Amino acid sequence: MADPAVTILFEGQPLACRPGQSVAAALWDHGVKVLSHSPKYGRPRGASCARGHCMGCLMRIDGxxxxxxxxxxxxxxxxxxxxxxxxxxxxxxxxxxxxxxxLLPVGFYYKWFTKPTAVAKLFMRAIRPVAGIGRLPDEAAWRGAPPPPRSRDLGRWDTVVVGGGAAGLAAVLAGEGRTLLIDDSRLGGGQRREALDLAAAGEGDPLAGLHRLRRLRAVLHERDALVAAAPHVTRAAATTVVGCYQPDMLLVRDATGLAVARADRIVWAAGALDQLGLFDDHDLPGVMGPRALYRLAGRDGIDLRGRSAVVWGHGPDQWLSAALLHARGAQVVLALDPTAAPDDDALATAGRLGWRLLHGVRPAAALGRAGSLAALRFDDGQGGARREAACELAVMCGRGKPVYDGAYQLGADLVLDPLRGGYVPRGAVAGRWDGDTPAGLRLTIAGESAGATLADLLQEVTP
Amino acid sequence: MSKRILCRCEDVTIEEFGKAYRDGFAEMEALKRFTGVGTGFCQGKGCLCESALELARLRGIDPSQVPLTNIRPPIEPLTFEELASLDLPPLVGEMEAAPRGDDPEVGP
Known part of the structure; x- marks a missing residue:
């Protein structure tokens, strides 16, 4: 730790943290993985997506x-x-x-208790804290604080590309005219860029035998450099899309506040979300997907030395997760699902780095201790052989869920296709859809958002 | 106690979702309103696909027959303070150009 530590006060207790970490990661390093509880069953919740989507980590910070x-x-x-x-x-x-x-069955509606008024007031006062959405802000947190700056108008662009991963960067390079690239990461290259860099720098060179991941890393760096040098491209890093409005407007937010951009053509390449599967107690803190791991073990740099981690699933994200965990010093158990078909070089890498291998298993249950993950139980999917692997962290590398919200709001026609992970554009071919929306926008949906897998994207980049 | 949670924000288990379906809520829009699936903090990022797939399974239909429920902006949490910071000159222009008040559908 080169930088001096930062001290935060967690429920009155001072904790030393590394500057640049998120609060969730800092608490994880101090063994605090349960950040909130669910409203009805009081189930422990934590940073399970680590990307601001799941809201398991909502806390009261500085009032x-x-x-x-x-x-x-x-x-x-x-x-x-x-x-x-x-x-x-x-x-x-x-x-x-x-x-x-x-006692509160599905369909129960808390506003039933509206009469008599005096009882309703007491009931509201009692039930709101149970929901865990906190008390109003401390007065000191807002009194006298300056209002946020007025929103900015980013103007009209020939093309706006949402997403800076493999597909988004390719769309920027293939496009013409003044182009705005919006991405929620600080680095270009998407969610996997930093994970690939850290894995490549890991002890024992975990990526040495993982040829396709090395190729992906090279391609992401190459495309990112080309985009950075392209005169027609403006990059909005660390910027999130807040809403899309027909026919052609995006509302975005960065560190300085809200901004509006409009475009003749929009490329939606926002990637996918982790899909953990629906096994027993999969909501325990410690169970996460690869994208959450890339954030927690990447930018946030949680301490994993000597910790045991199970990586379940198949495909490139499973191997990248294992390589990143290894680079961070974790003990890796690689649990291959029945469809996994790793090549010999990948298996040799697992053997060389001492990863324990389980073959043909499906997750059956997460087992907890003190509110967070202690082990994962598997079966073979046919009611046979049960096995358990002790772990503090389980990375479930199933099919990613295409991010559909912005594409839907712009007018795309989406259809549920479990083979492609979720809602994808109707008629998408080879992980891509192009067309005009009913409101007259030229829209492209590309990459994982159009149902491509990382494996598909790797095919595309493998010569 | 062991549970299989379908929607984390609203604490809906897969059994509760199935019971609501058997009680007669056969469409995603109705199930969303009755069970709360997709209406919590995450606005369905964690559960809408999973719920739609479960509904297709319960009904014995092809998943492509289960339409996406309406996903309104914002797709990220916003504070009222932030909303109040919005300046939208081009949109305000379009809204003023639209007819108002004399629309017979709306009335005076």
Whole structure:
């Protein structure tokens, strides 16, 4: 640790953290993985996506409720608190409440208790903290604070590309005219860029036998450099799309506030979200997908030395996750699902680096201790042989879910296709859809958002 | 206790989703409103595909027959303070150009 530590106050207790880490990662390094509890069954929640989507990490930070701890950087003297029922009623009461979840069946509507008014007020006061959405902000957190800056108009562009991964960078390079590239990462090259760089620098060169991942890394670097040098391209890094409005407008947010951009053509290449599968207790903190791992073990650099981690699934993300975990010092158990077909070089890499291998297994249950993951139980999918692997972290590398929200809002016709991970554009060919929306926008949906897998993208980049 | 959670934000288990279906909620839009699936903090990022696939399984239909429920902006949490910071001159121009008040559908 070259930089001096930053000290935060977690529920009154000072914790030393590495500058640049997120609050969620800093707490993980101090063994705090349970950041909130679910409203009804009181189930532990943590940073399971680590990318600001799952909201398992909502906490009260410096007196402001509902802050995503996975996106909030640590700062000196920062006050971090859980905001769930336990924070209001105490942990024993929270545990008791968690056992009453069945008294509130699906379809129960809390606004039923609206009469008499006096009872309703008491009921509201009691039930709102149970939902774990916190108290109002401390007055000191907002009184006298300057208002956010007015939103900016980024103007009209020939092309706006959303997503800076393999597909987005290719679209930028293939496009013409003034182009705006919007990406939520700081580095170009998408969610895997940093993971690939860290894995490549790992002890024992974990990527040495993983040829396709090395090729992907080279291609991402090459495309990123070409985009950086292209005079027609403006890059908006660390920028998130907040909403899309027909026919042609995007509302985005960066560190300085909101901005609006319009375009003659929009390329939606926003990638995919982790899909963890629906096995028992898969919602335990410690169970995550590869994209969450790339963030937590990448930028956030959580301490994994000597920790055991299971990487389940198949395909390039499984191998990249294993390589990144290895580079971070974790003990890797590679659990191959029945469809996995690794080549000899990959298997040799696993053998060389001492990864334990399980073949032909499916996750059956996550087993917890003190609210977070302690082991993963597998079966063979046919009710046969059960096996368990002790682990603090399980990375589930199933099919990614295409990110559909922006494409849908721009007017794309989407259809549910489980073979391609979720809702994909109707009629997409080879991970790509081009056409005009009913409102008259030229729209392209590309890459994982159009149902391509990373394996497909690697085919595309492999000579 | 062991559970198989379909929607984390609203705490809906796969059994509860199935029961709601058997109680007569046979479309995703209805199931979303009744069970709360997809209406929590994450707005369906964690559960809408999973729920739609489960509905296709329960109904014995092809997944392509289950349409996506309406996904309205914003797709990221926004504060009211941020919303109040919005300046949208081009859109305001278009809205002012649209007819208002005398629309017979809307009434005076």
């Amino acid at each position: 402001v409720p509902n802050v995503r701890a996975c996106n909030a950087p640590v700062r000196e003297g920062q006050r971090v608190e859980r905001q769930d029922a336990g924070a209001v009623y105490g942990r024993p009461m929270q545990a008791a409440l968690a056992n009453t979840g069945h």
